[in-house]
Amino acid sequence: MNDLYVVGIGPGAYEKMTLEAIRVLENCQTIVGYTVYIDLIRDHFPDKTYITTPMRQEEARCRMALEKAASGCPTALICSGDSGVYGMAGLVLELLPGYPKVRVKVIPGVTAALAGGALLGAPLAHDLAIISLSDLLTPMEKIRAKLEAVAAADLVICLYNPSSKKRKDHLKMACTIVLGCRHKDTVCGIVKNIGRKGQELKILTLEALAEMETDMFTTVFIGNSQTKKIGPYMVTPRGYTVAPHTR
Amino acid sequence: MNDLYVVGIGPGAYEKMTLEAIRVLENCQTIVGYTVYIDLIRDHFPDKTYITTPMRQEEARCRMALEKAASGCPTALICSGDSGVYGMAGLVLELLPGYPKVRVKVIPGVTAALAGGALLGAPLAHDLAIISLSDLLTPMEKIRAKLEAVAAADLVICLYNPSSKKRKDHLKMACTIVLGCRHKDTVCGIVKNIGRKGQELKILTLEALAEMETDMFTTVFIGNSQTKKIGPYMVTPRGYTVAPHTR
Numbered sequence: 009m010n011d012l013y014v015v016g017i018g019p020g021a022y023e024k025m026t027l028e029a030i031r032v033l034e035n036c037q038t039i040v041g042y043t044v045y046i047d048l049i050r051d052h053f054p055d056k057t058y059i060t061t062p063m064r065q066e067e068a069r070c071r072m073a074l075e076k077a078a079s080g081c082p083t084a085l086i087c088s089g090d091s092g093v094y095g096m097a098g099l100v101l102e103l104l105p106g107y108p109k110v111r112v113k114v115i116p117g118v119t120a121a122l123a124g125g126a127l128l129g130a131p132l133a134h135d136l137a138i139i140s141l142s143d144l145l146t147p148m149e150k151i152r153a154k155l156e157a158v159a160a161a162d163l164v165i166c167l168y169n170p171s172s173k174k175r176k177d178h179l180k181m182a183c184t185i186v187l188g189c190r191h192k193d194t195v196c197g198i199v200k201n202i203g204r205k206g207q208e209l210k211i212l213t214l215e216a217l218a219e220m221e222t223d224m225f226t227t228v229f230i231g232n233s234q235t236k237k238i239g240p241y242m243v244t245p246r247g248y249t250v251a252p253h254t255r
Numbered sequence: 256m257n258d259l260y261v262v263g264i265g266p267g268a269y270e271k272m273t274l275e276a277i278r279v280l281e282n283c284q285t286i287v288g289y290t291v292y293i294d295l296i297r298d299h300f301p302d303k304t305y306i307t308t309p310m311r312q313e314e315a316r317c318r319m320a321l322e323k324a325a326s327g328c329p330t331a332l333i334c335s336g337d338s339g340v341y342g343m344a345g346l347v348l349e350l351l352p353g354y355p356k357v358r359v360k361v362i363p364g365v366t367a368a369l370a371g372g373a374l375l376g377a378p379l380a381h382d383l384a385i386i387s388l389s390d391l392l393t394p395m396e397k398i399r400a401k402l403e404a405v406a407a408a409d410l411v412i413c414l415y416n417p418s419s420k421k422r423k424d425h426l427k428m429a430c431t432i433v434l435g436c437r438h439k440d441t442v443c444g445i446v447k448n449i450g451r452k453g454q455e456l457k458i459l460t461l462e463a464l465a466e467m468e469t470d471m472f473t474t475v476f477i478g479n480s481q482t483k484k485i486g487p488y489m490v491t492p493r494g495y496t497v498a499p500h501t502r
Contacts, residue, residue, distance in 0.1 A: 023274040024273050028270040090372075091373065092379045093380070094381075094493070102485065104486070105485065116370050118365060123363050125340075125363065126337075126339055126361040129344065130339045130342070133339055133340070133342065134393075135384070138384075144494070146495055154409070158384065162401070163386075163401060238349065246313075247391070
């Protein structure tokens with residue numbers, strides 16, 4: 009059997025990779041990935057064969073990696089953040105039955121919710137939902153229904169892909185839904201370019217978040233009814249005591 | 256200012272720590288943590304001063320770490336998994352205003368949802384919720400309401416603390432709620448002792464999950480309507496196409 013490793017490289021900085029991910033990449037001759045993510049690691053792993061594909065070529069990228077592994081070459085397919093959370097591991101495993109000589113190993117990594125959360129403080133210290141606002145593969149009505157459900161049930165919400173050039177108003181839509189059942193002063197946070205050049209973070213109210221312009225490299229955090237701002241930090245307590253923002 | 260690092264060490268295996276976490280622990284003289292987690296890392300970081308506290312002494316543990324840092328000693332407080340997701344970062348930041356000489360740095364890590372998900376395949380490749388079934392700090396009615404909301408909205412559900420000696424029936428209660436709006440054949444998975452001695456994993460139906468006995472070192476995954484079993488893997492597709500398990 010030939011191994012294909014699907015590797016979560018974390019948010020981008022070398023030191024935020026796990027030791028396991030580093031060792032796997034050191035041992036693979038071929039590394040496949042989206043151009044932007046390859047550029048984040050290339051300097052740390054010289055003398056590799058890099059195969060890059062542009063955005064939205066996910067299936068082609070997975071097939072290239074599977075074919076390279078099937079040919080007997082130790083291969084890694086890299087994903088930013090975790091390999092599972094909106095990563096390539098699912099698609100690779102869906103395609104795997106067509107490659108009987110390949111065995112897949114999924115290597116987890118620090119997804120943006122965790123890396124961004126650590127920069128903001130501790131927004132995710134209680135029950136949470138991660139929802140992508142991208143409607144490329146999920147109907148918008150389903151995204152709306154998910155937002156309504158988790159907002160009403162008081163989960164901390166972390167939004168991936170809050171907007172893009174084509175979807176400028178998705179974050180506003182999401183905030184409007186959450187404002188239907190959370191106070192306008194709910195503590196929120198945004199982190200841009202986590203662990204990379206141009207890193208920015210901001211703690212703001214839900215009302216102010218609704219007016220923010222973001223991009224696809226931004227991760228958004230919406231606190232629950234208990235989330236507080238303590239100095240420069242966004243902090244969600246571990247349980248329920250008093251409710252500073254109840255309606 | 257004196258730094259206190261709140262460090263997520265991942266599921267337990269040394270190689271699943273981030274390089275950043277390893278470097279921080281190497282540079283700290285004092286490492287504070289719950290006995291079980293200290294034992295996971297002790298051999299890799301010799302010549303440290305270790306301060307261990309038993310379970311449920313979370314506030315005492317955080318205060319010890321804050322006091323040690325305030326005294327000028329480079330100190331790390333470790334958490335299993337991530338430092339933020341049900342970790343100690345929140346409690347430390349809540350206590351921080353009492354320690355004006357201390358600056359806190361939160362170091363993220365691979366939480367059980369990601370580490371366990373990688374072992375099962377790719378259960379978390381679409382929108383997900385992480386919910387703890389521990390009712391020590393959260394009223395059971397709130398936990399039930401969260402489960403009902405995310406079950407109805409078709410999020411993949413990852414359950415932490417599915418049961419303990421005192422709470423043997425919590426997992427069954429959770430499955431019964433989810434069975435109210437998901438098919439009994441929904442693909443589920445459980446992972447026990449992730450990355451540690453005694454690691455076990457199993458893929459099973461929601462109906463079978465309801466009858467399982469678990470413990471506090473088990474992480475539970477409940478698929479959404481699209482989640483499939485592909486060979487030995489639990490895989491959630493990246494979007495919505497057909498619905499294999501709709502009611």
